[in-house]
Amino acid sequence: MTASVKRTPDAPLLVEKKYFTFAEPPEEMILDSGARLGPITLAYETLGELNRDRSNAILVLHACTGDSHVAGYYPDDNTRPGWWDGMVGPGKPIDTDRWFVICSNILGSCMGSTGPASINPATGKPYGLDFPMVTIRDMVRAQRQLIEHLGISRIMALIGGSVGGMQVLRWCVEYPEMVGSAIALATTTRHSAQxxxxxxxxxxxxxxxxxxxxxxxxxxxxxxxxxxxxxxxxxxxxxxxxxxxxxxxxxxxxxxxxxxxxxxxxxxxxxxxxxxxxxxxxxxxxxxxxxxxxxDYFDLESGDGSNLVDDRLQHIRFLVLSFSSDWLYPTYQSRAIVSALKKNGCDVSFCEIESRWGHDAFLMPSERLYTLVNRFLDRVDRELKVS
Amino acid sequence: MTASVKRTPDAPLLVEKKYFTFAEPPEEMILDSGARLGPITLAYETLGELNRDRSNAILVLHACTGDSHVAGYYPDDNTRPGWWDGMVGPGKPIDTDRWFVICSNILGSCMGSTGPASINPATGKPYGLDFPMVTIRDMVRAQRQLIEHLGISRIMALIGGSVGGMQVLRWCVEYPEMVGSAIALATTTRHSAQxxxxxxxxxxxxxxxxxxxxxxxxxxxxxxxxxxxxxxxxxxxxxxxxxxxxxxxxxxxxxxxxxxxxxxxxxxxxxxxxxxxxxxxxxxxxxxxxxxxxxDYFDLESGDGSNLVDDRLQHIRFLVLSFSSDWLYPTYQSRAIVSALKKNGCDVSFCEIESRWGHDAFLMPSERLYTLVNRFLDRVDRELKVS
Incomplete structure (x- = not known):
């Protein structure tokens, strides 16, 4: 694996948007709805270098209207840094000098991955509403194909806020054996009525x-x-x-x-x-x-109790963060995540960060947030190397 | 003044929608915007009887999309009680056996009072956007004409929630000499950015x-x-x-x-x-x-400090009520009302009522709310009689 980051001391961090199309069977996915979807392409970007034993990968999951451009600049546009440029980069909390960072655009979006604006092979026109409904689980299953394509069998850390946090939790439930640690920010176990x-x-x-x-x-x-x-x-x-x-x-x-x-x-x-x-x-x-x-469909408590209460998640180290003024995913919803995970005996750290910025807080520069994330990743990195 | 309420023990409380058109000069109003508006009609309803010395009037101010139909039933429709039928009526917290209740549709609305759907005399067609902008102060000034038309020079109590509460406060600031007491529910001194x-x-x-x-x-x-x-x-x-x-x-x-x-x-x-x-x-x-x-234009703090800090309001007895889960006009905004009024040395009672119903709480049946309102009115009635 070669790094996709080209970096000189004086130059901005450059990244490239890449595309992965499901090539080998299954070229299509059977979705939660029962519908089949294919071909499927995911747009993604990577920063840093995957190490020799492929153990330093961090998968960043973006929120509702985000994209794969998590940090750095595209070569042809030095005005628009990635959406989490304060968090991800060389020497930053998610340090691309140490870790290999991957961010892919979610299935169903329009920022390079297959979604309703993509061409429907059956008609030669954009899908529109003929695009099948996708769930957070479908998004995660598509991401797994990408991760395997990149030759990674175990992700050091997942991190995401809001709808990205839902993906973090769903990843843990679906593929716990592939997850070393997980950071869920400003998110929930189930979308509330509000x-x-x-x-x-x-x-x-x-x-x-x-x-x-x-x-x-x-x-x-x-x-x-x-x-x-x-x-x-x-x-x-x-x-x-x-x-x-x-x-x-x-x-x-x-x-x-x-x-x-x-x-x-x-x-x-x-x-x-x-x-x-x-x-x-x-x-x-x-x-x-x-x-x-x-x-809206996201619900990890739809069965007999929480899907997070599961022995298979026991080895995953968790960091759960909420923000005091976030009223879209209030702190009590993060506490529900923590409470479920604790039942597995998981190693869970939790913090409600004082912030006036509401739900947006997880995207805003914050020393407190940066320190919590970096220390957690540093600890996880050391502990996973030992274990 | 004859009562507009016809009541037999077994029959529902019947009310009638009436109309008052500004007849004597000024037939038109000069609005806060500087525009002139006329003719002006206000739809209103009354319940109970005005006493001999015209001292038992309670003016109910409705919220954003409310109307004059505060309680009881229209003779031709026994399915739709007024919007505050639990609060207003014989033997109810605002007891129409004791007090004379008036509720008029606000200027700018469409429930009988002059508003943008009314006919513009200049064109013979509905005003549409040719209707001039009206402010809470304009609404209150129009209500004053109605009150004087009813032969009332001093209102025993004003009561209203939300946009109705804004009118309550504006009434006190504009015509303190006409106000004996005021109940402001779930409201604010100024509309917040949110x-x-x-x-x-x-x-x-x-x-x-x-x-x-x-x-x-x-x-x-x-x-x-x-x-x-x-x-x-x-x-x-x-x-x-x-x-x-x-x-x-x-x-x-x-x-x-x-x-x-x-x-x-x-x-x-x-x-x-x-x-x-x-x-x-x-x-x-x-x-x-x-x-x-x-x-949105409502702001009692736009000048040099609060408009509520005014010696002319000193004699008015106030009850300010907020609801714990109201996030549209949160309790801190009611506290700001109380704090300003206290500076006048006003007699102010304040209570944050525990409720899960959000802003809607002021319209919901609540023994706590009913008791607070009734006791306040009862006290005011006795005290104003003595004074």
């Missing part, structure tokens, strides 16, 4: 836009208005009352008095409009439908 | 529906999809994580397994769809735009 409600409102905003056209909008403008509204809803849930008060308060946007019309009065409105507009240019509306539904 | 954010997303959902047609949709179907989405957003903010977990959890709606499509899977989705559809049939989309904007 979280489902926000997702459903976002989906309704998209699907009631006439330009959505039942999901077959790829030869037109697409549901730009509906998608923007959906994204605005998302952003309100990612922040907190506290952070919005601090960040925006009631400050007016480029004006000295109220408009008395329905334009933008407040900075918070301008922020939401900006986030909505920016998202429409980068993300596929159908992909948001599929990924939010996968999150 | 509350503005939710309202703006709701407005964008409406205004991006092509059937909104710039607000002139009255000869067509109107923005039914956008309005439904807006209402769904509202409903999520009215509940709480806790109440949604209890009320819906992850229970499926009329099915035994997941659909794996974008129909309704969960009860919480079905509930939101139902609330959205029901609302579209009863409420005008433009009215929601205007009222949410009035709420």
């Amino acid at each position: 979280a489902i409600a926000f997702n459903e409102v976002a989906r309704q905003a998209i699907m009631s836009d006439p330009d959505w056209k039942g999901g077959q909008y790829y030869d037109g403008p697409g549901p730009r208005h509906g998608l923007a509204v959906a994204r605005m809803i998302g952003h309100v849930t990612y922040l907190s009352d506290e952070s919005m008060r601090e960040k925006f308060g009631r400050r007016l946007q480029n004006r000295s008095s109220l408009s008395f019309d329905f334009g933008v009065d407040f900075q918070v409105e301008s922020y939401l409009h900006h986030q909505g507009a920016k998202f429409v240019d980068r993300f596929d509306a159908n992909a948001l439908l599929y990924i939010t539904k996968a999150a | 509350a503005i954010a939710f309202n703006e997303v709701a407005r964008q959902a409406i205004m991006s529906d092509p059937d909104w047609k710039g607000g002139q949709y009255y000869d067509g179907p109107g923005p039914r999809h956008g309005l439904a989405v807006a209402r769904m957003i509202g409903h999520v903010t009215y509940l709480s994580d806790e109440s949604m977990r209890e009320k819906f959890g992850r229970r499926l709606q009329n099915r035994s397994s997941l659909s794996f499509d974008f129909g309704v899977d969960f009860q919480v989705e079905s509930y939101l769809h139902h609330q959205g559809a029901k609302f579209v049939d009863r409420f005008d989309a433009n009215a929601l735009l205007y009222i949410t904007k009035a709420a």
Whole structure:
């Protein structure tokens, strides 16, 4: 395995987006829904070098609208670092000088992996709603194919927040023998009624836009208005009352008095409009439908008790982190993860990090977060070498 | 003043919707925006009898999408009691055997009072967006005309929750000499960035529906999809994580397994769809735009310090109530009301009522709430008689 990172002391960390298409049987997957899907491609990026015994791999799982571009820069764009560039890189908490980092775009997304905007081989057109529903488990099963393709049989650490945290937990339940340790941030064992409600409102905003056209909008403008509204809803849930008060308060946007019309009065409105507009240019509306539904379907407590209470998980070292002002996946939901894992006798560390930034906190620079993650990985690395 | 309530022991409490049109000059109002508006009609209902010295009036101020129908039944519809029928009526906490209760539909609404769906005398067509922006202060100023029309110079008690609570506070600031006491429930001194954010997303959902047609949709179907989405957003903010977990959890709606499509899977989705559809049939989309904007503009701390810190309010007795799980107007915002009023040396009672029902709690049956309101009114009634 050669490193995909080219690095000189003065140059930015460069990464390359790569693609893995399921080549050997099974070229297709049978999904949780029973539907078959294939061919399947996953976009992925790697940083650092896989060591000789292939024991230093860290798999980063991205959140709802994230992508494989976790850190560094693409050679042709030195303006846009990866979404977790503060966390991942040389000398950073997830240190690419020590560890081999992999991040792949989730199945069902639109950032290089197969999803509803991909071409349906049966029709030669984008799938649209003919794309089968995918679950978090389906995403994880696809990632496993990639990991095996990279020649890795045991992952040193999984790490992910939000929907990425769901993947972390699902990985542990599905393939415990492949997992050395796992870090779950700002996530849950099951999507709450409130979280489902926000997702459903976002989906309704998209699907009631006439330009959505039942999901077959790829030869037109697409549901730009509906998608923007959906994204605005998302952003309100990612922040907190506290952070919005601090960040925006009631400050007016480029004006000295109220408009008395329905334009933008407040900075918070301008922020939401900006986030909505920016998202429409980068993300596929159908992909948001599929990924939010996968999150809503996520439930590790659907059977007889928690799927996390399982002896096969006993050897996995866990770090569970929540954020005090996160009201989308509040701390009590992280405590439920910890409580289930403790029943296995797992080695579980838990911390609620004080933060005013709401759910977004897991993506924000934070010394506390960085230190907790780095120390955990350092300990895991040493312990796994000994064992 | 004759009572508008006809009551026999076995019959339901009957009320009648009445209309007051500003008759004498000023037939029109100069609004906070500087615009002129007229003619102006307010729909209102009354219950109980005004006593001889006109000292037993209670003015109920309704919330965002409420109306004048606070309690009892219309003669032609014995299925739909008023929105606060548990609170208001004979022998109820706001006892119509003792007090004369008035509730009027707010200016800018669509439930009988002048608003954007009313006919613009200049064009003979509904105003649409030619309706001028109204503020909470404008609503209160219009209510004052009604109160004077009813021959009342001093209101024994004001009571309202949410946007109704904003009107309560604004009344006290504008016309303290007319107010004996005031009960503000689940409200705030100023709309927070988070509350503005939710309202703006709701407005964008409406205004991006092509059937909104710039607000002139009255000869067509109107923005039914956008309005439904807006209402769904509202409903999520009215509940709480806790109440949604209890009320819906992850229970499926009329099915035994997941659909794996974008129909309704969960009860919480079905509930939101139902609330959205029901609302579209009863409420005008433009009215929601205007009222949410009035709420966003509400700020009693915009000048040099709080408008509530004012000697003229000193004589008013206050009851301020918040609800523990209300995250739209959290308890700290009620504490800010109390704190400002205390600076005047006002007689202020405050209670955070334990409730899992979120913002909706102020509308839900609650012995605690009922007792607090009734005891306060009873005390005020006795004290005002003595003074």
